[in-house]
Amino acid sequence: MRILLLILLFAIALSFFIFTSPVQAAEISDAAKIFNSNCASCHIGGGNVLIAEKTLKKEALQQYLKNYDTDSIAAIIHQIQNGKNAMPAFKSKLSEDEIIQVAAYVFQKAEQGW
Template sequence: MRYLFSLALAALLAAFSPSAAFAADAAHGAQIFSANCAACHIGGGNVVNGQRTLQQDDLKAYLANYNDGHEDAIANQVTNGKNAMPAFGGKLNSDDIADVASYVESQSVNGWS
């Protein structure tokens, strides 16, 4: 009986956990990226400033708080922009931005291959 209760409780917690309910969708992020970001960041590069690519080492070097939360730091940059990068907070909703951040992080980890 105790085992069944533990199993049921674990299932409920998994079903209602924030990470399960709000997990970003990198595949959807790829579509959003293609439509909004790829003109400047094709293949993880940067046509405006070649020093500010989306390669993981560059993200670590110039994104504030990247080491504290990779996707949060990317989402902040996408939302608010900086320097030549425009802010997309008024164009994309928070779910789209989270999806783009997930996609960018997954690609940066894999070297944009």
């Protein structure tokens, strides 16, 4: 049930990104603001300042995130919530909604090639 809710929220977030007007697209989304405040210090432009090969680019996510190809958004959510190695867990720092927004943002940017 929770996965279905996450998928629904992702679909809503993705539709927001796809169907924004040009004026709204020029503004920085909440997801981008959350990413910039919490993730960009290590992942600026989809890169990785600590481990160069573990970027947020689609090919790297496919390689390093378990189940990325079958359940992309859930894999990104899991990584944000729990962290791994040098990446800290954000489940106690960000709300569930903020994590979903950032996951949708990362997925969208990866699909677009950052």
